[in-house]
Structure formats: C-alpha cells, structure tokens
Amino acid sequence: MNARTPPAGPMPAEWAGISGSRELIDRARDGIMLFDADGRIEVANPALERMTGHPAGELAGRMVSSLFEAPADGADGPSPESRAIAQSCRAMLRCFGGDLLEVTLEPIRLRADDGRELGGCYVFAHGRADTAVRDFAVMVSGRLADSRRQSEAAQDSPEESGDAELRRLQTFKLEQAAILERIAIDAPLPEILEAVIRMLESYAPRYLCSILLLDDSETQLRLAAAPSLPPAYTAVLNGLRIGPYAGSCGASAYMGRHVVAPDIANDPLWHDLHELREPALAHGLRACWSMPIFSAAGTILGTFAIYARSPSEPEASELALQHSCCHIASVAIERKRALQALKENEARFREQASLLDNTRDAIFTRTLDGIILFWNKGAERMFGWTREEAVGASARDLLHEDDDPVSFANNAQRIVALGECIFERDMRDKFGGRFTVEYRMMLIRNEDGSPKLVLATLSDITERKKAEAAVHQLAFYDQLTQLPNRRLLYERLLHASAVNGRVGRSGALLLIDLDNFKTINDTLGHDKGDALLQQAAARLSRCMRGSDTVARFGGDEFVVVLEELAGGAPAAAARAEMLARRLCEALAEPFDLNGYEHLCSGSIGITLFNGTEKTADMLLKEADLAMYRAKAEGRNCIRFFDPKMQKALNRRLELEADLRFAAARNELLLHYQPQVDHEGRVTGAEALLRWQHPKKGTISPEIFIPLAEETGLMVPIGQWVLGSACSALAAWRADPRLQALTLAVNVSIYEFRRHDFVEHLLHLLARSGADPRRLKIEITETVLAKNMEDTVEKMSALKRHGVSFSLDDFGTGYSSLSYLKQLPLDQVKIDRSFVRDVLADQNDASITRTVIALGNTLGLEVIAEGVETLEQQAFLWGHGCYAYQGYLYSRPVPEPAFRELAGKRFPRPLAEPDGEN
Numbered sequence: 001m002n003a004r005t006p007p008a009g010p011m012p013a014e015w016a017g018i019s020g021s022r023e024l025i026d027r028a029r030d031g032i033m034l035f036d037a038d039g040r041i042e043v044a045n046p047a048l049e050r051m052t053g054h055p056a057g058e059l060a061g062r063m064v065s066s067l068f069e070a071p072a073d074g075a076d077g078p079s080p081e082s083r084a085i086a087q088s089c090r091a092m093l094r095c096f097g098g099d100l101l102e103v104t105l106e107p108i109r110l111r112a113d114d115g116r117e118l119g120g121c122y123v124f125a126h127g128r129a130d131t132a133v134r135d136f137a138v139m140v141s142g143r144l145a146d147s148r149r150q151s152e153a154a155q156d157s158p159e160e161s162g163d164a165e166l167r168r169l170q171t172f173k174l175e176q177a178a179i180l181e182r183i184a185i186d187a188p189l190p191e192i193l194e195a196v197i198r199m200l201e202s203y204a205p206r207y208l209c210s211i212l213l214l215d216d217s218e219t220q221l222r223l224a225a226a227p228s229l230p231p232a233y234t235a236v237l238n239g240l241r242i243g244p245y246a247g248s249c250g251a252s253a254y255m256g257r258h259v260v261a262p263d264i265a266n267d268p269l270w271h272d273l274h275e276l277r278e279p280a281l282a283h284g285l286r287a288c289w290s291m292p293i294f295s296a297a298g299t300i301l302g303t304f305a306i307y308a309r310s311p312s313e314p315e316a317s318e319l320a321l322q323h324s325c326c327h328i329a330s331v332a333i334e335r336k337r338a339l340q341a342l343k344e345n346e347a348r349f350r351e352q353a354s355l356l357d358n359t360r361d362a363i364f365t366r367t368l369d370g371i372i373l374f375w376n377k378g379a380e381r382m383f384g385w386t387r388e389e390a391v392g393a394s395a396r397d398l399l400h401e402d403d404d405p406v407s408f409a410n411n412a413q414r415i416v417a418l419g420e421c422i423f424e425r426d427m428r429d430k431f432g433g434r435f436t437v438e439y440r441m442m443l444i445r446n447e448d449g450s451p452k453l454v455l456a457t458l459s460d461i462t463e464r465k466k467a468e469a470a471v472h473q474l475a476f477y478d479q480l481t482q483l484p485n486r487r488l489l490y491e492r493l494l495h496a497s498a499v500n501g502r503v504g505r506s507g508a509l510l511l512i513d514l515d516n517f518k519t520i521n522d523t524l525g526h527d528k529g530d531a532l533l534q535q536a537a538a539r540l541s542r543c544m545r546g547s548d549t550v551a552r553f554g555g556d557e558f559v560v561v562l563e564e565l566a567g568g569a570p571a572a573a574a575r576a577e578m579l580a581r582r583l584c585e586a587l588a589e590p591f592d593l594n595g596y597e598h599l600c601s602g603s604i605g606i607t608l609f610n611g612t613e614k615t616a617d618m619l620l621k622e623a624d625l626a627m628y629r630a631k632a633e634g635r636n637c638i639r640f641f642d643p644k645m646q647k648a649l650n651r652r653l654e655l656e657a658d659l660r661f662a663a664a665r666n667e668l669l670l671h672y673q674p675q676v677d678h679e680g681r682v683t684g685a686e687a688l689l690r691w692q693h694p695k696k697g698t699i700s701p702e703i704f705i706p707l708a709e710e711t712g713l714m715v716p717i718g719q720w721v722l723g724s725a726c727s728a729l730a731a732w733r734a735d736p737r738l739q740a741l742t743l744a745v746n747v748s749i750y751e752f753r754r755h756d757f758v759e760h761l762l763h764l765l766a767r768s769g770a771d772p773r774r775l776k777i778e779i780t781e782t783v784l785a786k787n788m789e790d791t792v793e794k795m796s797a798l799k800r801h802g803v804s805f806s807l808d809d810f811g812t813g814y815s816s817l818s819y820l821k822q823l824p825l826d827q828v829k830i831d832r833s834f835v836r837d838v839l840a841d842q843n844d845a846s847i848t849r850t851v852i853a854l855g856n857t858l859g860l861e862v863i864a865e866g867v868e869t870l871e872q873q874a875f876l877w878g879h880g881c882y883a884y885q886g887y888l889y890s891r892p893v894p895e896p897a898f899r900e901l902a903g904k905r906f907p908r909p910l911a912e913p914d915g916e917n
C-alpha cells in the first residue's frame, strides 16, 4: 500500500477470516465499496476515493445512496436483477465537489432466502472491471452473506460456527496454494484440473464437478476431469456438442455465460438431450450449474460444472467458489498450452538448426558489434572453431577480419545501408589454412525496423576458383612460357590505349623477335629451342614494371606493352628505347640450354600510342614494320616505327591495288624512244612502259616497275608489254617507214626465269604476225647472275627464231667477261649514268671507253642511252659507239608521234670535241 494512503477504514468482523482480502481491496485499480444491510458504507478503497475525490476515510459510514446521482431502485442505488449477481450497468457517481462521473458498476447484492437485504459489494470501473477483483469481490461478498446468514441462524453460538467456517476456508486456501504450486512445477494438466475439482468438492461435499475443454474445432467439449461423476455418465458427456440447448455445459460454452439448470428433469436446456439427461437422472444428478472457463484474452477454453443431487440453485458463495475454480483452471490450461507451444517452437527451432547443421555452408549470426550468437556445424568444419568456442566470441578475432579492416568496415556500412551484400574473400581457419569463400551477409531487423543482427552464409569456393583460374590460364596464357598470350595481349593493349588516352599519356608497344632462332631448332633440336624461349621469356619479364605487359605473340616473337609513360611523345620514346636496350642486354647474356651455352640476340621494333585512335592490329603492324627494319639493318638492334614509313607503305599498298587492274583497265601503254645510228637515221626504238593512272596521272616506271617486281605483278605486266610490242611490230610491217626498224623490249628477270618464257614469246610473235628479227630483248645483268645455262639456252632458242638480245645497264653490275663471251648477245647498252657525266667525269669516260672497246672486241654492237648533247654523241662516236638513244633525238613518245619521227634524219655526230677526256 502507498505510504500516503491511509487504510480505508476498519474491516468488518466477518471479513477478518478472508486472508489478504484487505490488501487486495486496497490495491485494486477499480473502486470497491462494501456496505451493510442498511446500505451504509463499511469499506471504501483508496481507488474509489481517488475516483470521487472524497478525502480518505470520509466515505465509511455514509449511505451508499448519497454517492449516486439518481438511484434507480429507491434507497440504495441500482438494484441487482438476479438474486446475488446482477449484470453490470452504467451509473453516475457524485464526486466530492458535486461533479458527476459516469462509471461501470458491477453490483453484487446479497439477500437472505426470505429476500431480506444482507448488504453487498459494488465495484466501480472506468471501463470493464478487473475480472480478478470482480471474482474476489463476488467471493468475499458470498462469504459475507453466508456468514451473516449463519450468524442469524445460530444466534446462540456465533464463535463455534465462525471457527468451522474459518477452518474450511483455510483448507480451501491451502489447497488453492498447492494447486498453484503444481501449476508452477508443470504437473500434468489432467492432474491439476482434478485437484481443482477436488478442492471444491472437499469444501462443499454435497456437490460433484466436471471440467470439459473445448476441442480444436470449437464445436465439441471433451472430458478433462470429473473424478466423482459416474463413469457411465462421463462416457456420454465426453464429446458433447455445444449449442443453445446442449445441456448446461453445452449452452454455457455456446453462450459464454453462467448457465443454471436448477432441475435437470424439467430444464428446457436438457429437454432434448435424452442421451445425457437419462444417465444423469439415473445416477441421481438433478441440478447442474455450468460456468465458462475464459482465457485471459476472453476466449472460451471450456466449462466448469457443479452438479447437485437435489434440484437447487447456487448460493452466492458457491458461485464465488465456481468463479475461483474457473480462474485457476484457466491459468492451468493457458500455462500448459503456452508451455506446449514453447516446446513445439523449441523443437521446430532445433529441427531448423539441425537442417542448418547439415548444409556444407558455414552459417552464423552476429550482433552488429560482431559478437557471434549462432554458429552451425558447417562453420565448425570450415573454420575449425567449435560452437562453444565461437558463440560469444568476436567475429573480428575468429575470422581474422583485421587482415583487411577497411573492407570489413565498408561491408558493415553496406549491410546496414542496403540490407545485404555479397563478396568474395580469402579466409584463414583456426589452424592458418587458407581458402576462398563467397560471403553473403543479410541484415535481420527488429519489428520496428531497427537493425538487430547479421546473418552470414559462407560457401567455400576454393575449388571453383582454382578451376576458373586453370581455365583462365589456358585461355589467356601461353603454355610454354606462362606469359600472357596473344588474346590477353589484345585485351591489355585495348585497356592500355584507353587509359593512356584518358590520362593523356603515351604508351609504347615493343615487338621483339629473336634473331636466327630457327637455327637453334634446326641444329640443337626443338627442346633446346623451347628452353631458349622459356628463358628468354623469364628474362624479358624481369626487366618489366608490374604494370607493363610482356606477352608471347607467337613463335620467337614477344610483345611488350608499356603503359602510361611520363612526359610527351619524345620522352616516352626515350623511355621505351631505354627499356628496349635493357631487353637487348638481357638477351645478350649467354643462355644455358641444358648444358649448351648459346648466345642470342633480338631485333626490336617500337611504336608509340596515345589513345584508342589506332587499333591493336594497327599498332602491331607498325611495330612489326619497325622490327623488320631492325632485321634488315643487321639484326640485334632497335628501330622505331616512322609515320613517314607508314605513309609510304599506305601509298604503295594503294598503288599495288591499282596496278593489279591497270592492264585490264587499259591504263598501261607503250611509248617509243628512237634509236639512231651515226648517220642520223632511226634504226629502231625502245618500247617503254607507261601507266596512265585515272586519278594520279602518268606514273613513272621508276615507281611502279620496282613495285610490280616486289609484288609479283611483273610477270603479267611483262606479258602485256611483250604482247603489245609484238602487235606494234606486226603493225609496222605495213608502214614502209617502220617495217625495217627493230623494237627493243625490256624483259625482267621474273619473266625470263619462267620455264615457258620461250614458248610464250614465240607464241606471241606467231599470233601477232610480227617479224622475230625485228624484236630485240633487253635483259639486265641480274638475269645473268644465276643459272647461266638456263639463260644461254633460252637466248639461243629465241635467237634461232631471229630474236636478238641487248644487255641493258652494262657496266653497272658485276658481269664478268666470261659471261659476256658465253651469251649469244647482239648488243650492249652503255648505262645512262656513265653517259651523263662522260665529258666531266674521268671514271665515267674511261668506263664508257672500256665498254665500247669490249663490245667491239666481242663483235657486239654498242649503243649508248641517255644521250642528251651533241658533245656526248661526238665523244661516243669518237670512241667507236655508233648507236644512240636519248633526249638529243627524242623523249619516249606515243606511237603516232614515233611514226613521224621514224622518217626523220637526225644530225650526224660532230667531230670529237676538243680536250677529250
């Protein structure tokens, strides 16, 4: 009791036996008053005083009616409708200052059998009255009424009857306490319910009781306890269907209220229930009062019935007892069911935990601070820590999260922000073993949404990672050297270009080709070749920074990609060259090929890049071009790709493409340059090839002839030239000015080397109708360099048909006299380079003289080309050269112009100029 709250007046004598009653009244939340038969307040509890504002102790002694605004039934306020317990009703309470307060009133009025008022108890509440308080008030009021009745009946010996009642009550209380204890120790429910019944039956031996429980379908009642009822009756009672006319219990459970059948034999509720009524009556059960057992939530759990052997209705005290028993039964049933639910939950949890234990994955939960709360068997297997060791420990220590604190801090933030996260991580177990996991974290929240804990699921993906790595290794690495292969190189190159472009830096691509590597394979064997490639790869790798790539491009070629070289292009070039030198030096160290010492070198081509303008293929082509230059310039050296080189290359490629179709498109044509004798007469012409390009105009033979030679186009072009020359010669036969002229045609070594060259030429001559004696084939010294026999044979064969031969560019090569003697030549031609400076350069003059002398000695005609001045002509004439060709007479001209020239007479040579060299 509150120290400031004074006791609510003295307790009437009858109340003294009900232990704890005063305290319950004083502590009740609801207002309680007890009044005597005159309607005078005996006790008013502190709650009532607080409600009404009346000073403490002031209510005791006042009339109940003074507290009500409008008493409904005359003197003492609302009149109860039943004999003892009326329905609750609304009432207006008069407060201390005169204010009115509307309350719910639970009236418990007590009357004697003759209808006399015995006083009673009122419970006031703002809402519904507390059922415990109400039950208590009912019980206390019942006891009070009984006690008053008995004291009236036994006026003579009040002490005696008071003592007996006190003992019965004490026994009842003790039994109640014992039952509560059994509930607390979780004794079986049937046992407890039986004890409740026995408690009432021993207090009131004239009664027999039963407890029935509503089944799950909520349509039938099942027998829970009825120790004193005849088994033949309980057998029929068990399974009783509830309903408005289903006997006292069936109706009580159906309607949810106290149902009294004062005489079973005549009661309408029992009327149609023969199967139950007959055995009841047969066993002497005449009255049945059934009360619903409510749960705390207000649902019906079952019924508690009291049977009497004679027709009767319950006294208020009996009702109070029944209430009390219902209450205890309700506590027992609810507790049992709660325990059952708890056990089922636990079993379910254990089952789920065992399922979690059966998975291969490690599953654990941790607080947000990282304290481990749950740790499954998978986690034990994965980490080596037992559940006992792990639960309560810090995940940070157990899982070595400090190895990577930043990442764990990030993940902790992510999980709170996003609710879950997945990542891969290398982990360590208790014994230091390492493995890789896929780590999934999920945030578990409280009902209000606040973070509660983290559920972690870890799958060991070490094997999968290894398999992936092996596949990756096969796909992206060279198996011999373990260097990145061509595929990975392309990726890195792409990445490097993109990065460099973004940051505005240059990168470099180096192509390294080992020099004469083939020889090692050929001389020492493939295994030594392999060993050299492996060692070379290792050396190249050692020279690299981590960010650079060295890849095996194929065969004995390696590619190095340098990313983000500092400074502009010149600095980048210098840096690339420095590294290339280092690479050369590294390769220059002797290699030990399983006991064989081998010296090796490499040729390196370098190109620079910036951004993604050039594709990987373009860069590789550039580096390749530069590398070939390095090879061409003696190997074991470094060359940069020069953009000019590329431009020339591109032009060449274009030209080559055009040249391929030039003949078919009629872009090729022959010009004719007259050849003149010392009398000034035209004796013939040299046919010179011209290419009239539709866009680029006339293209010089000095440009396109070497191109045709390099690209293999010389043969078809040469065939066109020969065919056209033959056609021209055939046409000349009809022109008296031309019919006696010879036509000189240049034949390249490529054509001449063809096995069917002779047949082909004869075929052209025959087909065109040209006179073979008018055709002069000009060959160069290179033709003579190889396979002399074949050359002589072909020349001789043609000569037999009248074709003559001139040796072009004589003196520029290495042809020896012995060659000249063997060849069936008709003419030698002095190269224009000697003629040009013949008057100014001693050497040229003496070579020219020698060639003329030689030709004359061998009986060969000598012709000089490039004759531009009369002085040159005079010199040549003076030294025995009687045939000339050059601008002095005419440039090469189209055929119509040549026809004109053919009849012309050019000036004869002058006398040899003075001061001959």
Ligand SMILES: Nc1nc2c(ncn2[C@@H]2O[C@H](COP(=O)(O)OP(=O)(O)OP(=O)(O)O)[C@@H](O)[C@H]2O)c(=O)[nH]1
Pocket (backbone or CB within 6 Å): 480, 513, 514, 515, 516, 517, 518, 519, 521, 525, 526, 527, 528, 529, 530, 533, 554, 555, 556, 631, 635
């Ligand atoms: N042992 C070995 N040889 C290879 C391998 N792959 C390619 N080769 C050979 O490597 C040689 C490459 O020769 P090239 O680079 O063309 O010629 P080289 O002899 O190095 O001559 P240069 O490059 O002009 O100095 C070829 O003979 C290939 O057969 C390999 O994996 N192992």
